[in-house]
Amino acid sequence: MDLSTHQPAGGTVYRISAPVIANRSLPGGHRRIRLRAPAIARTARPGQFVNISPPLATTLLRRPLGVHRTIDGQDIEILFQSVGKGTKALGAVGEGDEIDLIGPLGNGFDLAGEPPETAVLVAGGFGLAPLYPLAAALEGKVDRTYLFAGTEEDLPMETSDSSVHLSFVDPDIKATVPEFEAVGAQCRLASLRSRPSFHKGLVTELVEKLLDGPEPLGRTKLYACGPWGMLKKTAAIAAEHELDCDVLLEERMGCGVGACMSCSVMVYGDGGRPVYARACVEGPVFDAASVVWDAK
Ligand SMILES: Cc1cc2nc3c(=O)[nH]c(=O)nc-3n(C[C@H](O)[C@H](O)[C@H](O)COP(=O)(O)OP(=O)(O)OC[C@H]3O[C@@H](n4cnc5c(N)ncnc54)[C@H](O)[C@@H]3O)c2cc1C
Ligand code: FES
Missing domain, CATH: 2.40.30.10 (Translation factors)
Structure with missing residues (x-):
């Protein structure tokens, strides 16, 4: 109703x-x-x-x-x-x-305009959930989608071992998320502790392996959702490789509709001057290059 x-x-x-x-x-x-x-x-x-x-x-x-x-x-x-x-x-x-x-x-991901050839989705913890509809929307619009997810706990989606070999990771790193594979994304998972089939280390290391590896990528865009440190590192990788990158900021919220300012994040405004933006209205998706990462 x-x-x-x-x-x-x-x-x-x-x-x-x-x-x-x-x-x-x-x-x-x-x-x-x-x-x-x-x-x-x-x-x-x-x-x-x-x-x-x-x-x-x-x-x-x-x-x-x-x-x-x-x-x-x-x-x-x-x-x-x-x-x-x-x-x-x-x-x-x-x-x-x-x-x-x-x-x-909120604004959601901007899917207007020319899509990239390769979409790289980077998730930390429950950041996986909001990236799924993005992967689904990109299916058929981009040539390839990768999903890298890092977690120390159980992920919110089922995992299994992939039968697909990816050239930029060791063959025994094969943990995947079938729900993402079903919408055309190649996935690999990371954890800081040793877990069978997971990459041991930061999820952003998988992004670097892909970008520095032999897979043909063409025009590439990164999309990330997860903890601040992971987003900041993903933004730095994007800047280093001169790639576009959108980040979904899951800030704590009060009203959710722009009235209380409790979700404010510092971004570069006109002329590069730092200003506050409301994650619930101007976000939660921001261009990673516009976020003042050291403000937290
Ligand atoms: C735009 C947006 C989308 C979100 N989407 C999802 C989603 O799809 N699935 C999901 O599980 N969660 C999501 N979250 C986070 C979710 O809103 C919080 O987990 C929830 O508000 C916690 O409420 P609570 O009353 O259970 O916990 P509280 O009692 O309010 O908090 C319990 C613990 O959770 C932590 N916490 C609360 N909010 C957040 C947050 N935003 N980020 C990190 N830690 C938090 C607190 O610091 C505290 O330690 C999203 C948040 C935002 C802003
Ligand atoms: S949550 Fe109130 S302004 Fe964003």
């Missing part, structure tokens, strides 16, 4: 009471919840998010969660980790319960 709408620059935003269609538990305290929200399913772009009111008003503020998938123009799926009060309450909802949510919010 659409409760109300408003129309900011990024498109119509809906407030919806969305029935829960399914709520599935995944390893590592993750959950995948499917909600009936046709207005959002029809309009959400990759990288946009919904601001959810946890059931029974468990928290005063809503919680922002990326739109992980849209299904048949009817439903949206969110994929999240239960880390605190809000996400734990959300994880406890049952089929048929209604969730109050606002969205789609």
Whole structure:
């Protein structure tokens, strides 16, 4: 049921009471919840998010969660980790319960214009979830997509060993995410501790191996979502290789609609002067070259 709408620059935003269609538990305290929200399913772009009111008003503020998938123009799926009060309450909802949510919010990834020949997606932890709709949207538009994900815990999506050999990593590094492979992305995973089939080290080392390796890449663009340090390193690699790079900043948010400034990040404004931008309205996706990485 659409409760109300408003129309900011990024498109119509809906407030919806969305029935829960399914709520599935995944390893590592993750959950995948499917909600009936046709207005959002029809309009959400990759990288946009919904601001959810946890059931029974468990928290005063809503919680922002990326739109992980849209299904048949009817439903949206969110994929999240239960880390605190809000996400734990959300994880406890049952089929048929209604969730109050606002969205789609934020700018999302800019997919207008000429696509790159190679898209390299870089994820840290639950940064994987919002990159999935991007990989799906890029399928058929780019020549090749790579997804590199780093994590010390269970990932929010199933993993397995890939049968595809990638020339820039050792043959025993073969952990992959089948859901991303199903939308045409070649994947490899990284962890700082020894894990079978994972690259041992930083996820950004996989990016460097690809960029410095023998695979033909052509015009390449990086897209990243994850912790600040990982994003900063990805931005530095992009700058060093003179590549475009978009970063999705999952800043802590208050209102989610531009009113409270709690999600402010420092970016270079006109003439290179540092200014604050709101991750919920001007973001959450920013050109990595515009972010003042040392401001945190
Ligand atoms: C645009 C956007 C998209 C997001 N998409 C997803 C998603 O698809 N899946 C998902 O699992 N999470 C996502 N998040 C993070 C999610 O919003 C937080 O995990 C959630 O708000 C935590 O609420 P809580 O009440 O459960 O925890 P709280 O009690 O508020 O916090 C519990 C712990 O989580 C940490 N935390 C809270 N928010 C964040 C954050 N933004 N980044 C890092 N740590 C945080 C806190 O510091 C604290 O340690 C997204 C955030 C943003 C801004
Ligand atoms: S969360 Fe309030 S301005 Fe962004």
